[in-house]
Amino acid sequence: MxxxxxxxxxxxxxxxxxxxxxxxxxxxxxxxKVAIIRIGEKSDDIAYEKSIIKNCTNLGVNTETYKLxxxxxxxxxxxxxxKLNKDTEVNGILVFRPFPKHLDQxxxxxxxxxxxxxxxxxxxxxxxxxxGKLDGFMPCTAEAVVEMLKYYNINLEGSNxxxxxxxxxVGKPLSMMLLSxxxxxxxxxxxxxxxxxxxxxxxxxxxxxxxxxMIDEEYFSKDxxxxxxxxxxxxxxxxxxxxxxxxxxxxxxxxxxxxxxxxSVTTTLLIKNIVDGCIKQNI
Amino acid sequence: MxxxxxxxxxxxxxxxxxxxxxxxxxxxxxxxKVAIIRIGEKSDDIAYEKSIIKNCTNLGVNTETYKLxxxxxxxxxxxxxxKLNKDTEVNGILVFRPFPKHLDQxxxxxxxxxxxxxxxxxxxxxxxxxxGKLDGFMPCTAEAVVEMLKYYNINLEGSNxxxxxxxxxVGKPLSMMLLSxxxxxxxxxxxxxxxxxxxxxxxxxxxxxxxxxMIDEEYFSKDxxxxxxxxxxxxxxxxxxxxxxxxxxxxxxxxxxxxxxxxSVTTTLLIKNIVDGCIKQNI
Numbered sequence: 044m045x046x047x048x049x050x051x052x053x054x055x056x057x058x059x060x061x062x063x064x065x066x067x068x069x070x071x072x073x074x075x076k077v078a079i080i081r082i083g084e085k086s087d088d089i090a091y092e093k094s095i096i097k098n099c100t101n102l103g104v105n106t107e108t109y110k111l112x113x114x115x116x117x118x119x120x121x122x123x124x125x126k127l128n129k130d131t132e133v134n135g136i137l138v139f140r141p142f143p144k145h146l147d148q149x150x151x152x153x154x155x156x157x158x159x160x161x162x163x164x165x166x167x168x169x170x171x172x173x174x175g176k177l178d179g180f181m182p183c184t185a186e187a188v189v190e191m192l193k194y195y196n197i198n199l200e201g202s203n204x205x206x207x208x209x210x211x212x213v214g215k216p217l218s219m220m221l222l223s224x225x226x227x228x229x230x231x232x233x234x235x236x237x238x239x240x241x242x243x244x245x246x247x248x249x250x251x252x253x254x255x256x257m258i259d260e261e262y263f264s265k266d267x268x269x270x271x272x273x274x275x276x277x278x279x280x281x282x283x284x285x286x287x288x289x290x291x292x293x294x295x296x297x298x299x300x301x302x303x304x305x306x307s308v309t310t311t312l313l314i315k316n317i318v319d320g321c322i323k324q325n326i
Numbered sequence: 327m328x329x330x331x332x333x334x335x336x337x338x339x340x341x342x343x344x345x346x347x348x349x350x351x352x353x354x355x356x357x358x359k360v361a362i363i364r365i366g367e368k369s370d371d372i373a374y375e376k377s378i379i380k381n382c383t384n385l386g387v388n389t390e391t392y393k394l395x396x397x398x399x400x401x402x403x404x405x406x407x408x409k410l411n412k413d414t415e416v417n418g419i420l421v422f423r424p425f426p427k428h429l430d431q432x433x434x435x436x437x438x439x440x441x442x443x444x445x446x447x448x449x450x451x452x453x454x455x456x457x458g459k460l461d462g463f464m465p466c467t468a469e470a471v472v473e474m475l476k477y478y479n480i481n482l483e484g485s486n487x488x489x490x491x492x493x494x495x496v497g498k499p500l501s502m503m504l505l506s507x508x509x510x511x512x513x514x515x516x517x518x519x520x521x522x523x524x525x526x527x528x529x530x531x532x533x534x535x536x537x538x539x540m541i542d543e544e545y546f547s548k549d550x551x552x553x554x555x556x557x558x559x560x561x562x563x564x565x566x567x568x569x570x571x572x573x574x575x576x577x578x579x580x581x582x583x584x585x586x587x588x589x590s591v592t593t594t595l596l597i598k599n600i601v602d603g604c605i606k607q608n609i
Contacts, residue, residue: 170453174494201519209505211457218501218513222492225517227524230501234508236484241510 046195046297048270050187050307053194057311058102064318065103068325075321076105077135077161077314078127080120082146083113088139095137098310104317107133113143120146121154128156134321135161137313158324161316163216172216175223180316185217187308188249188270189224191299197247197268199224205242207231207285208251213272217249238262256287260294267295272305329478329580331553333470333590336477340594341385347601348386351608358604359388360418360444360597361410363403365429366396371422378420381593387600390416396426403429404437411439417604418444420596441607444599446499455499458506463599468500470591471532471553472507474582480530480551482507488525490514490568491534496555500532521545539570543577550578555588 068075077099081088092108099106109123127133136159142148152164160168163182171179192199204226208214218228229245231238242248242262250258251272263269269291271284284301292298299305351358360382364371375391382389392406410416419442425431435447443451446465454462475482487509491497501511512528514521525531525545533541534555546552552574554567567584575581582588 166450166453166457169456170449173452173456173498174449201517203519203524215456215502215505219498222498222513222515225515227512227514227518229510229512230505231510232505232508234484235510236486241486 045292045295047292048191048195048268048297048299048304050191050299050304053187053190053308054311056194057190057308057315061102061311061315061318064322068318068321069103071325073321073325074103074105075134075318076107076132077137077317078130078133079106079108080111080123080136080138081108082111082115082139082143085139091139094310095313098314099317102314104314115143115146117146117150120151124151124154128154128159131324133159134324135159135317137162138164140164159320161313161320169211169216172219175219177220177223180320181220182212182216183309183312183316184213184251184272184305185220186312187305188213188217188272189220190308190312191270191305192247192268195297197297199226199247202226202246203229203244204247204249205229205231205245206249206251207235207238207242208249208272210251213251242267250285252285254285255283256285258285259287259290263291263295265294265296269295269298270305271299271301274301274306328575328578330575331474331478331551331580331582331587333474333582333587336470336474336591337594339477340473340591340598344385344594344598344601347605351601351604352386354608356604356608357386357388358417358601359390359415360420360600361413361416362389362391363394363406363419363421364391365394365398365422365426368422374422377593378596381597382600385597387597398426398429400429400433403434407434407437411437411442414607416442417607418442418600420445421447423447442603444596444603452494452499455502458502460503460506463603464503465495465499466592466595466599467496467534467555467588468503469595470588471496471500471555472503473591473595474553474588475530475551478580480580482509482530485509485529486512486527487530487532488512488514488528489532489534490518490521490525491532491555493534496532496534525550533568535568537568538566539568541568542570542573546574546578548577548579552578552581553588554582554584557584557589 096106127136155165157165157167163180168180206214209232221228239262247268249270253273255275255277271286273285277283282302379389410419438448440448440450446463451463489497492515504511522545530551532553536556538558538560554569556568560566565585
């Protein structure tokens, strides 16, 4: 038997706190609001946008969407962000990534007010995480992993955690966050040799590779806790993670399913960031 | 036999390039200059200052020192840094750390122009390292480790590197720099369990613990490359590293001595940062 770490329970728990915060804001006639900036008409972006708006509406968070042409100019982007930075009714700004290549991503990231940067794109917010200061905005996927581990009482202090990902949205911030929780952290990637012998010795393995079912039972021990961040599509068109779930389930201590795992927590944390931002901006 | 990795050779090699750059600047009537800000009269600081001035003078880099009272106010500090930021003759600003507690370290770090931030205190420069962008200023000790490994042709790609330190001047920036060189990186610290079994499996071990001779041969294999960053004082008042050198020498592939190891490279890199900053500011 492996414990199945569903994301839903974690998300519900987070939402309970959030609802109280939203109610308290309402008493002061404040309703949190997020501004979403979408460039172009990518189906992934549209689906993500819909899911955010639905979740926000259910919780009582206002949304406004800015749909920009793919040809939007650098100045138009910067002017819009500047307007939203100054708008006291907007508490969070979310810009879908990646941007079209003619836009300067670095410049745009820095232009988002650090106080409204709910998706943690501003380098000042990222640097805080590098320093281990976890009281600001964090990339939601990395934060979701930590929330999952905390919710299921999985010990971090002194644990060996292996992360297979070195991106700025998952692996790198997550490694710093786990260090702050006193875990010993190993960061692996495509150039890592003998990956399975490294993961086999870990207490916790977090994967965000993006290859359907590439990781099987050979990578784990019976004491492994396995957190699968990826959402891939398998040969039959079904959603799956990096882990070959059917091969691994039953042979490890605990495992997240895909779907219904980490992904369920990520959007909730994005909304939590809007609400937390709203509270800080209205103290 | 273990190969002894002396810092001197690495420093000399770096100085060769630096001398050429300084000569080229001289042809344009430009002499690189660093402003050193020292608060109070700590003997460590005074020794470090002397060593920097001596090294700068030998290479033809100008220095100017600002000696401030321990009671210096926040505003005096910020005004001085602002003046130096604007002074086109000053190419690098070095403020000795740590500061007296009444000063806001974060605010002062951010106030140093990112272009003159030769000791990598500004969060914008640190965040670049977090992202793996290694074309800017880097903390000199972390950079010295990378330069040592590169000079002695120690392969990084796919190698397992264990770092025993998680500070913002060594462990964290070094881990990001090594990731950019495609190493697999493990970050250990005081809460790490079974440290010796982790280091024993590594290709390269970097220690910056600050405890004289705490690490003996049990931590390594015959193929280990051992980089000792610490400079401690042993029971007999002699300088030594974290490694019990006499126990380990001969039983590993390569090892840095203390003194005459990494420390010899660090100051050289600080001066290199002044010169590189000067070049960029005068393009």
